[in-house]
Amino acid sequence: MTTDTTVLISGAGIAGPSLAHWLRRFGFVPTVVEQAPGLRDSGGAVDFRGAQVEVLRRMDILAAVQAQQTAMGAQVVIDGDGEPLVNLPSAFFSGEVEIERGDLARILYDLTRDTTEYVFGDSITSLAETTDGVDVTFRHGAPRTFDLVVGADGMHSAVRRLAFGDESRFRQDMGYCFAGFTAPNHLGLDHSGVIYNVPGRGALVSSSRDSSRAGVGFVFAAPESPYARHDQAEQKRIVADAFAGAGWRTDALVELMHDAEDLYFDSLSQIHLDSWSRGRVVLLGDAAWCAGPGGSGTGLAMIGAYVLAGELAAAPGDHRLAFARYEERLRPGAELGQKQAKGAGPFLAPPTERKIRRRNRFYKLLSSRLLAGAFNRLTAGAANSVPVPDYPEPVALVAS
Structure with missing residues (x-):
């Protein structure tokens, strides 16, 4: 199918560009706004397991991720003299494939930059929903109207604050x-x-x-x-x-x-919300369900990006139905990830x-x-908790 539906995505980390890729593949018109002046190339390594690897394969970036994987070996628990106490196999922390977050962000940006509008160095300051869309104002750019808005801007999401309320209501x-x-x-x-x-x-x-x-x-x-x-x-x-x-x-x-x-x-x-959407605004990744270390956050966010775009394509013109189906598919995995990550600090x-x-x-x-x-x-846990569904055949990509 094709559509001229415009979608504003806040956040150019991992979830945002992943969603932009799938939206464009399904015929939507995505714009990504990022408050940083350019791509963030810092951050620790992120790993993928089980169904998460399948999403990398469907995005045609698995080979690129593997080419830049960390190839980490064992992690060693040591005592105060630096003597080894326990050797942990690489799969415990590194999954099936692991990559530095900055390297993954670059792969996703390169995948989408020719078919997605990116606006760096700006941020959303207000959202006003109308019968036909969402009127958006920005810190620097001129006001614009979009059909839908997605908050993929992390645990401290500005979109969530504007559409749902203060972070203190949802952060644990x-x-x-x-x-x-x-x-x-x-x-x-x-x-x-x-x-x-x-x-x-x-x-x-x-x-x-x-x-x-x-x-x-x-x-x-x-x-x-x-x-x-x-x-x-x-x-x-x-x-x-x-x-x-x-x-x-x-x-x-x-x-x-x-x-x-x-x-x-x-x-x-962690972020806990009763619902991940309000009208024409929906949340993705840490903005919706931040779990913390061990919660399979990056991989689940990329699965979420695929499912959100796929459900919008499967329910043309009915964003409420698409948002509901997206949350129905993702919430069990998000809750399992949060449960797994609850003990990350003490562990x-x-x-x-x-x-x-x-x-x-x-x-x-x-x-x-x-x-x-x-x-x-144990390590597969949340990674396999969300089956990767099939959606209508994506449209051919055409550079904007």
Whole structure:
């Protein structure tokens, strides 16, 4: 089918461009607005498993993703002297295929830039629904009207705030914070990673395709979730205070953090909504169901993009029906992902020495041959909870 339905997508990360691809394939006219001045090339690695890999295949980007995969090996839990305690197989963190988020964003942008209008350096400031569409104002650009609006702009979604209400109504903090950045690979890691813990704190360091660089992650208990979202100096102070006296090489890692220009800092939180749509506005990915680490978020968002576009194509002119079917298909997987991710903080940074030892024993059991099947089922979890449906044959792509 073909249609001249216009769709504004907020967010040029992963979910937004994925949706733009499928909308264009099904004949819609997508526009992506992104508040950053260009593509965000930072962020940790994301992995794909089960049905999520099938979506990459249907998008014809599986080969491109595999060509840039991290090819990560084992992750090693170490003690304060750097001695190994547990070896975790690559599939535990890296799935069937893993890629740096920035590399995936570039692949998706290259896939869609000739058939999608991208507006960087701007953001939505108001939404007003009419009988025929949504009147949208922007921070910098002129007002425009679109048939539909999609919020694919992450946990702190501006679209969700404008259409559904303040974030505090839907965000559930899990009592932990995460900080991540890149740094010189001082540990000499080669397609491998290390995990170090003291009670309530965890340091994760890994290096894959670029052997000169390492990704560093700090996870720590923070019952009151100190946001400081727009104050990077304060974020670095919070992390430094949390890891003061933590041992191993955490002091050196904190020093590297102070020099980092790509620090990501946030609480581990989830988003819970009774409905993902309001009239002509619908949410996708973390904006709708943010789960947190271990919740299969990126892969599920890309499946969601396919399903949302497919349901709009299958119900031409009836966005309410399409939105309802999209949510019906995705919500079970989103809820399972949230359930899986609930324990991410205590798992990555157990609160006591006893729980650290218990977690390490669990790691050993999971990586044993005896429990290989259970391990595979555990890691597949939410990845296979949403079957990938078939939709009407997409139209041929024609560059705009």
